[in-house]
Amino acid sequence: MDDRHRKQPGQARSIYDDIGVRTIINGRGATTAVGGTLMLPEVTAAMAEASRAYVVLDELNLKVGERIAEITGADAGYVTSGSAAGMALAAAACIAGSRPERIRQLPDSTGMANEIVIHRSHRLNYDQMYRVGGAHLVEIGFPQGTEQWELEHSLTDRTAAVAWHDSPSTGPGALPFETVVRVAHDRNIPVIVDAASTLPPVGHLRRWIAAGADLVIYSGGKGIRGPQDSGMVAGRADLIAAIRANGNPRAAVGRGMKVSKEAMAGLWVALDLFMKHDHAAEFAEHRRQAQVIVQALANRADLRSEIEDDWERWPAPIVRLFPAGDRWRADFVRAALMSGTPPIHVNLDRNGLMINTHCLGPGDEDIIARRITAILAN
Amino acid sequence: MYQRMGVTPVINAAGTLTRLGGTRMAPEVLAAMREAAAAFVHIDELQERAGEIIARLTGAEAGYVVSGAAAGLALGTAACITGMDVAAMDQLPDTTGLRDEIVVQRGHRNAYDHAIRMTGARFVEVGYLGYPGAGGTMPWQIDTAITERTAAVACPILATPGTLPLPAVVGIARARGVPVIVDAAAALPPRANLRRFIAEGADLVVFSGGKAIGGPQASGILAGRKDLIASVALQHQDMDVRAQTWNRRNLLGSGEVYGIPHQGFGRAMKVGREEIAGLIVALERFAAGSDADDIAANHLRLDAVEEHLGKVQHVSVERKQATSQSLPQLWVQLDEQSLDFTAYDVVNRLLQGNPAIALSESRAEFGTVIVNPSTLNDDEAVIVGRRLREVLTQH
Numbered sequence: 001m002d003d004r005h006r007k008q009p010g011q012a013r014s015i016y017d018d019i020g021v022r023t024i025i026n027g028r029g030a031t032t033a034v035g036g037t038l039m040l041p042e043v044t045a046a047m048a049e050a051s052r053a054y055v056v057l058d059e060l061n062l063k064v065g066e067r068i069a070e071i072t073g074a075d076a077g078y079v080t081s082g083s084a085a086g087m088a089l090a091a092a093a094c095i096a097g098s099r100p101e102r103i104r105q106l107p108d109s110t111g112m113a114n115e116i117v118i119h120r121s122h123r124l125n126y127d128q129m130y131r132v133g134g135a136h137l138v139e140i141g142f143p144q145g146t147e148q149w150e151l152e153h154s155l156t157d158r159t160a161a162v163a164w165h166d167s168p169s170t171g172p173g174a175l176p177f178e179t180v181v182r183v184a185h186d187r188n189i190p191v192i193v194d195a196a197s198t199l200p201p202v203g204h205l206r207r208w209i210a211a212g213a214d215l216v217i218y219s220g221g222k223g224i225r226g227p228q229d230s231g232m233v234a235g236r237a238d239l240i241a242a243i244r245a246n247g248n249p250r251a252a253v254g255r256g257m258k259v260s261k262e263a264m265a266g267l268w269v270a271l272d273l274f275m276k277h278d279h280a281a282e283f284a285e286h287r288r289q290a291q292v293i294v295q296a297l298a299n300r301a302d303l304r305s306e307i308e309d310d311w312e313r314w315p316a317p318i319v320r321l322f323p324a325g326d327r328w329r330a331d332f333v334r335a336a337l338m339s340g341t342p343p344i345h346v347n348l349d350r351n352g353l354m355i356n357t358h359c360l361g362p363g364d365e366d367i368i369a370r371r372i373t374a375i376l377a378n
Numbered sequence: 379m380y381q382r383m384g385v386t387p388v389i390n391a392a393g394t395l396t397r398l399g400g401t402r403m404a405p406e407v408l409a410a411m412r413e414a415a416a417a418f419v420h421i422d423e424l425q426e427r428a429g430e431i432i433a434r435l436t437g438a439e440a441g442y443v444v445s446g447a448a449a450g451l452a453l454g455t456a457a458c459i460t461g462m463d464v465a466a467m468d469q470l471p472d473t474t475g476l477r478d479e480i481v482v483q484r485g486h487r488n489a490y491d492h493a494i495r496m497t498g499a500r501f502v503e504v505g506y507l508g509y510p511g512a513g514g515t516m517p518w519q520i521d522t523a524i525t526e527r528t529a530a531v532a533c534p535i536l537a538t539p540g541t542l543p544l545p546a547v548v549g550i551a552r553a554r555g556v557p558v559i560v561d562a563a564a565a566l567p568p569r570a571n572l573r574r575f576i577a578e579g580a581d582l583v584v585f586s587g588g589k590a591i592g593g594p595q596a597s598g599i600l601a602g603r604k605d606l607i608a609s610v611a612l613q614h615q616d617m618d619v620r621a622q623t624w625n626r627r628n629l630l631g632s633g634e635v636y637g638i639p640h641q642g643f644g645r646a647m648k649v650g651r652e653e654i655a656g657l658i659v660a661l662e663r664f665a666a667g668s669d670a671d672d673i674a675a676n677h678l679r680l681d682a683v684e685e686h687l688g689k690v691q692h693v694s695v696e697r698k699q700a701t702s703q704s705l706p707q708l709w710v711q712l713d714e715q716s717l718d719f720t721a722y723d724v725v726n727r728l729l730q731g732n733p734a735i736a737l738s739e740s741r742a743e744f745g746t747v748i749v750n751p752s753t754l755n756d757d758e759a760v761i762v763g764r765r766l767r768e769v770l771t772q773h
Contacts, residue, residue, distance in 0.1 A: 031511075120484060120487060120507070121507050122507070122508075123484055123506045123507055123508070123513070124506045124507065124508030124512035124513040125506050125508065125512055125513050126508075126512055127506075139503075142487050142488050142489055143485055143487070143488070143507060143536075143538050144488055144489065145489075165508070167508065167511070167512060168511065169508045169509055169510055169511045169512055169513070169539075170507075170508065171485065171507030171508065171509075171538070171539075197511075347510055347511070348510070349510045350539065354510065
């Protein structure tokens with residue numbers, strides 16, 4: 001990653017030193033729990049600038065929304081306080097629409113079409129957000145496959161929307177997206193796509209709207225490198241208007257999911273930078289980092305490694321390290337990495353270590369390889 | 379026989395699929411079935427002896443022969459709901475007022491679990507599929523889903539990412555006094571799995587009899603806790619009996635049941651004495667065999683197939699084993715664009731040819747046809763190789 005924003009060696013103190021929190025090497029990717037991604041200097045400058053004047057928040061969100069619409073190919077767009085807020089607001093919009101008495105009734109959706117149909121394979125721990133927006137989830141299919149009639153039979157006059165989820169960890173067995181859109185649209189039911197962590201590549205910004213999605217949700221603080229607490233929804237004008245009606249600054253379900261003027265300005269600049277960035281070059285650099293880690297640990301009898309670099313699936317290459325034999329355990333090594341200096345955070349996957357290279361800075365790969373080698377030596 | 383009925387026999391290179399006839403029984407198994415057909419026995423006595431053999435080979439307290447794995451799941455679930463309560467047995471599949479919830483991880487749901495629902499049970503699903511990063515199952519999710527309405531926790535042997543494995547599930551369920559029922563229908567080989575799930579603490583385990591074990595197609599095994607198997611027997615066997623002469627009237631005397639149940643929930647899943655005899659012979663033969671020998675024999679058959687597939691344009695072949703202990707398969711990858719036909723076309727052309735040949739289409743959407751050698755004999759393997767080459771080189 002472009003490291004102009006990073007704390008440089010020898011740099012005196014950072015705010016985190018003042019607060020008394022240790023900074024870490026992020027081998028988990030653009031994950032909220034370790035800080036998302038790092039904003040570029042242009043983004044933080046825009047936020048600082050935005051903090052110096054008053055504006056009408058609705059107007060600001062409308063303007064940034066126009067930009068979101070432009071780059072996604074949608075009718076309209078809206079800035080949210082992250083993808084989870086986008087999910088809750090999308091549900092609220094599909095259930096209550098823009099009718100004030102319904103907006104005020106949420107999250108109690110009694111008497112409204114409030115069912116969101118979702119593939120069992122797409123259930124994930126964030127889908128509680130749809131329920132926050134008043135939805136009841138109706139599940140179809142199995143991890144082994146789903147039949148079209150299951151979708152057709154699940155759609156009734158109680159249905160508010162069909163939810164689709166796309167992420168690197170989406171379970172298997174869903175119907176093709178084109179089928180979902182065709183069947184839902186035949187009945188005038190909107191399709192919501194949660195594509196929170198699927199950027200880059202840039203092509204994923206237009207993909208879902210082009211394929212017929214009515215609302216698409218993205219994180220602003222991951223691949224886009226906007227403020228960590230920002231996100232966006234792109235989609236049909238009437239549904240975006242309904243999101244606006246259910247969202248901040250109005251006193252509705254979305255009021256607690258406040259987006260600041262600074263975050264909107266930051267996201268606006270971050271989107272520009274994201275569109276211009278050479279993502280292929282960055283992907284290649286992360287692939288090099290992945291190879292450094294794997295090569296440093298090659299020729300070990302107690303370890304098997306693999307690199308997954310499918311850009312359609314992961315924004316950056318993934319390194320997996322599996323124990324060969326039982327000389328070491330991934331959870332112990334992970335804990336040792338976290339408790340060392342600097343702390344290194346990585347994921348666990350299938351009894352192995354999983355290193356996401358997306359948020360590695362220059363040289364992080366060497367430190368990771370060295371530390372793992374040292375831990376395995378004990 | 380099939381020709382006389384006007385049914386086309388199929389060379390089966392798709393595996394032990396029910397819709398193609400399961401497996402081929404060994405001569406010893408057929409002989410046992412023929413022998414069993416020639417005389418009358420008490421079915422409950424026959425089941426009891428068969429159960430002892432199943433118990434010995436699985437390490438379980440008790441065993442029972444069912445009419446396939448699905449019947450095993452249904453009967454096992456019924457036993458978890460009713461226990462030895464005769465009136466509850468009579469009430470099924472109406473579960474009003476009974477413990478009828480089956481806790482299951484969402485990643486373990488599958489089309490075969492209809493067999494569990496057919497008892498009247500309802501699933502309580504926990505956990506997510508967005509693993510890693512956005513899901514999997516947390517132990518507390520299973521723990522808090524267990525209530526006084528819970529009949530059992532279902533834990534099929536499926537490696538869906540993020541699901542908790544059987545030992546973890548058992549740890550939670552056992553602490554709450556709830557049985558765990560395991561669908562291991564297709565978890566053989568390896569043979570070690572015959573004992574593994576019982577050893578890991580499952581209360582009931584279901585295996586298919588008509589697949590790897592090589593028993594009759596419409597047979598299956600239920601192994602597990604003695605009290606649950608006793609309940610299964612009462613809900614499955616012919617109950618048109620009288621207290622004075624019933625073979626199992628000791629159950630009345632001991633107070634284990636307060637009356638003789640009527641014909642039960644499982645009556646429609648009848649098992650003949652021929653199936654019981656055939657299954658037991660097949661099971662003993664299977665248990666005495668060796669995984670390594672089976673793997674080697676299947677590799678030889680794949681050699682015979684692969685011999686014909688050298689230098690076929692736009693086609694590459696690869697041997698695959700799910701784990702080092704599973705039987706090998708031959709994955710034939712087609713470059714569909716260059717070939718101008720699809721994997722589904724290959725499957726259909728072989729099915730419509732003479733002789734009809736069935737390949738596995740489980741990866742056909744990715745342009746792969748799979749030769750599964752476990753249901754082929756050596757002669758058939760040669761035919762499959764030759765026909766596959768003909769179809770792949772026909773443009």
